[in-house]
């Protein structure tokens with residue numbers, strides 16, 4: 001008798017616990033925390049917990065859109081003439097607010113469309129390097145003033161910094177040292193999402209690469225946006241070794257006047273991997289990270 005009573009009690013307890021568990025599962029599912037597929041199996045975190053990086057085909061120039069946890073970041077904007085490419089991408093991805101823009105440096109192939117972007121979209125934060133104030137670029141000053149007029153917060157970076165973005169962190173390095181070469185003052189941005197990382201290098205050349213190594217900036221990354229469109233003056237062997245990427249992306253225009261990407265530079269990249277995505281060949285290159293692995297797709 002006692003044994004039967006004990007079994008009955010156990011069955012009731014299991015039943016109550018099951019009801020509680022199912023209720024909690026549905027509550028979490030409604031909250032979007034888990035995906036409950038109805039047969040008692042929890043799947044992983046919902047799909048929105050990914051990071052997407054799109055390297056837009058803006059011809060000779062750089063422009064990347066990054067999305068994470070409902071926030072949007074741009075790193076560089078491409079030339080002013082590439083604004084329709086930005087507009088198309090924003091339209092097809094329902095983007096009307098850009099939370100962060102990092103302007104790596106002020107060459108027009110990186111920030112030419114910046115003024116129109118701050119006029120056309122709600123841009124919450126614009127990150128620029130302190131080092132460029134000494135260059136007195138009227139085009140840049142115009143961009144900054146237009147941004148301020150449109151209620152964009154302009155943040156000046158100097159040295160190492162960190163931006164909390166969506167479910168990711170962006171570690172930045174904005175060098176300040178004596179140089180005539182503004183490429184070598186490019187803001188460096190390492191986007192870290194769980195176990196995956198993407199390194200953006202603007203047009204940094206060997207002097208800045210050496211400085212980054214000397215300063216001990218953590219360069220190791222899964223994806224390297226190759227600096228300066230694959231110029232031979234960038235991507236030195238020691239720098240590539242410090243990054244040791246699994247993938248390269250080269251943002252470069254078809255038949256450009258500079259001969260980018262340079263053959264010698266490409267040879268150095270091939271020593272690491274042949275997984276090299278070029279916007280002149282692939283069109284827009286999109287990388288999706290689930291925090292553990294990165295998958296690429298292209299759209300011509």
Ligand SMILES: [Zn+2]
Nearest residue numbers: 107109203228
């Ligand atoms: Zn450039």
